[in-house]
Amino acid sequence: MKRTLEVLNALEKEGVFSRYAIGGAMGATFYTEPVLTFDLDVFVLLRQSSAGLISLSPIYEALRTRGYGEEKETVPVEGIPVQFLPAYNSLIEEAVAQAREIDYEGVPTRIARAEHLIAICLQTGRDKDRARVAMLREQTRLDLDSLADVLKRHQLEDKWKLWTE
Amino acid sequence: METVDGVGAEVARIFAAKEQRRRDLARLPFPEKVRAVIQLQKMAATILRTRGKIVRPWEPARARR
Numbered sequence: 001m002k003r004t005l006e007v008l009n010a011l012e013k014e015g016v017f018s019r020y021a022i023g024g025a026m027g028a029t030f031y032t033e034p035v036l037t038f039d040l041d042v043f044v045l046l047r048q049s050s051a052g053l054i055s056l057s058p059i060y061e062a063l064r065t066r067g068y069g070e071e072k073e074t075v076p077v078e079g080i081p082v083q084f085l086p087a088y089n090s091l092i093e094e095a096v097a098q099a100r101e102i103d104y105e106g107v108p109t110r111i112a113r114a115e116h117l118i119a120i121c122l123q124t125g126r127d128k129d130r131a132r133v134a135m136l137r138e139q140t141r142l143d144l145d146s147l148a149d150v151l152k153r154h155q156l157e158d159k160w161k162l163w164t165e
Numbered sequence: 166m167e168t169v170d171g172v173g174a175e176v177a178r179i180f181a182a183k184e185q186r187r188r189d190l191a192r193l194p195f196p197e198k199v200r201a202v203i204q205l206q207k208m209a210a211t212i213l214r215t216r217g218k219i220v221r222p223w224e225p226a227r228a229r230r
Contacts, residue, residue, distance in 0.1 A: 001225050029195075029199075033190035036205045038221070079223055081221075081223075138187075139187065139191040140191070
């Protein structure tokens, strides 16, 4: 995964996207026991085109020039299928902006905060998101003030109550 | 769950140990967790293949160029 992260860092440095953070199951695994996943979900803040459109095409093009072609909805980068997800709403934008900086075997990278991962799960609302919220609650020391703030600002308090009471 | 022969207490002890194991796994360093995920992928891939679903475990080492 180290080399995959190096490629992501290079793309960010070159301005292909302005910032990235790991989310999804692998983001959650940073805080919990390891969970099965086959993709590395990466949230990206993209630059808008002159026409105001947001597209993943520049990322795919930049990766293609490095020899990494798309396979279905992912791009295998150094043996790991990366699923790029544009920051499609204010919650994801915030999760990327405030992601934790970590060191992965000497390579810097970012992981979405546990409080944001919970909020994203609540917003997405699938059965597996519910299970992930339960796991994060059980196995992570959450910043409850920060969580309350995120849930309030993104209108997720009712869903949180529904899932946790 | 409690029974006269103490089976309930034993089951409770097993469940508590399993919970502790999960908490211990959650405290592993992230690179070790990534290696564990790859092991899970290999196990799952074998099972899924028998059901006709092809998935590919990560191969970060092989990809070195």
